[in-house]
Amino acid sequence: MRTETIDALTAYAHANPDVMLLTADLGYSVLERFAEALPTQYANVGVCEQAMVGIAAGLALSGRRVVLYSIANFPTLRCLEQLRNDVCYHNLPVTVISVGGGLAYGAQGYTHHGVEDLGIMAMLPNMVVACPADPLEAMALLPQLLDRRCPAYLRLGRSGEPALHAPGTVIELARAVTLRAGTDIALLATGPILGRALSAADALAGRGISASVLSFPGFRPLDEAAVLEVARSHRAILTIEEHNISGGFGSRVADLLLTHGLSPRFGKFGVTDALSGQIGSQAWLLDRLGSIEDHAARLL
Amino acid sequence: MKQIDTEALARRLRRHALRMTHRARASHVGSCLSMADIMAVLYGGIMRIDSTRPDWTERDRLIVSKGHAAAIVYAALAEKGFLPLAELDTYSADGGRLAGHVTTMVPGVELSTGSLGHGLPVAAGMALAAQRSGASWRSFCVVSDGELDEGSNWEAIQFAQHFRLSNLTLIVDYNKIQSFGSVAEVSDLHPLAEKFRAFNWGVHELDGHDHAALVETLSGPPPREGRPTAIVAHTIKGKGISFMEGQLLWHYRNPDVAQLEAALAELEEVA
Secondary structure, three states: OHHHHHHHHHHHHHHHEEEEEEEOHHHHHHHHHHHHHHHEEEOOOOOOOOHHHHHHHHHHHHOOEEEEEEEOOOOOOOOHHHHHHHHHHHOOOOEEEEEEEEEOOHHHHHOOOOOHHHHHHHHHOOOEEOOOOHHHHHHHHHHHHHHHHOOEEEEEOOOOOOOOOOOOOOOOOOOOOOOOOOOEEEEEEOOOOOHHHHHHHHHHEEEEEEEEEEEEEEEEEEOHHHHHHHHHHHOOOEEEEEEOOOHHHHHHHHHHHHOOOOOOOOEEEEHHHHHHHOOOOOOHHHHOOHHHHHHHHHHH | OOOOOHHHHHHHHHHHHHHHHHOOOOOOOOHHHOHHHHHHHHHHHHHOOOOOOOOOOOOOEEEEHHHHHHHHHHHHHOOEEEEOHHHHOOOOOOOOOOOOOOOOOOOOOOOOOOOOOOOHHHHHHHHHHHHHHHHOOOEEEEEOOOOOOOOHHHHHHHHHHHHOOOOEEEEEEEEEEEEEEEEHHHHHHOOHHHHHHHHOEEEEEEEOOOHHHHHHHHHHHHHHHHOEEEEEEEOOOOOOOOOOOOOHHHHHOOOOHHHHHHHHHHHHHHH
């Protein structure tokens, strides 16, 4: 997903000379092709995320569309106020690409667990937040974010995320994609954890439970119509995210449901505080959260 | 270069800032007065700007990173015709656009500031943009001494020398007083010029109230070929008003009627 996205970025920047890519000294074996192809549209600013965001704002104020690249927390939480004041206050076309979102760098410890980024980014004014589930979603979303010419955040996994959508599936930022159509419970997922949601739906079918599975590539804006529709057509909703369940995707969905007077049986599957002291592979850490199908079955 | 009577302009800026902070009961008049001469020289002919075209692509850029000195910024812009002089009466007023910290809602302002340590990285990004496109415009940034405590500045100082941003000029309004006491007491910057030299910047050190020195330095060639320039401008907080000079109190207090009249009288006498 990471390599495909940078390839898509390189193609976009070829066609749009106003695009500049900045990195705070990360992207070894990933960014070289961009740097070699478009040297005047590239800069490694050194290990300084706060300054990088300010530099990006200065470039954007001078007519550039700027893309920042780094690992999950560094171009988001480390420089949160620079994003807030320098980028979002001025509504500038700066797109932050983070890699290793969620628990992709799980074994590196909590410093590298990107599990608060989506909620915090989505709280900033003018910021669009995207959380693609697979390479197809990522490649489709990148140009949409750049075309919007506003602050944007694109959260990627690390590498090797499998394709989950059929080739040719149309991906739009603010539109959910239905991958399974069921009747009992709706599994709403954002990001690569969609793969686990699909497996859970299969397991639930074996228990005689019919589950829908929807992917939400847009975290903000959210496809509100899709949420409201499944709330009316299913007995229960389970949100699934590789992010803290407090203030994340599930919280946004819950807000929306209550605001519209809807109260289906509702559950959130996601990262809890208990995981913050644990290290392990992404799969191992996600297993610590329990099984999605058990969460879903308990709701019915 | 057309350099107008910047001494007279500086006195007008000081009068505006005093009236504005008095009317709005706003703080930071001391911080405005210390950089009045720097602003008068920059707007008095150094910067390539056009008030009829605030977004002119070829204009020089100025970022006032010490966003709390908003009154002197708006005063300078109003004197140069970017907004009506009468609008200065709406400083910090309900529903107005002249926020207590510098904001781009005001024509001619390049960056909204107020949280310290933000301006220099943005000015460096602007300088990089000009360098990459071969443009001749310059990027200026004014910081306070206290805000140099913020690490983001030093990230930008490192970045700017590595990328050889010779079109970037940083001016430190070194008035020796920060929020809670003297700079020497809180977080001593001495030797400041040596710090910039060690970072491979070209450095000028001067009296920030000496217009001739400011003009000569700001219009001359960079002191270090191919590198950014730092101007360590030694200033006095509250400069120009006898009872405000060097006083931490005037970081916070606004002049009452009697103090305003006394202050304005001092500026008239000089005139």
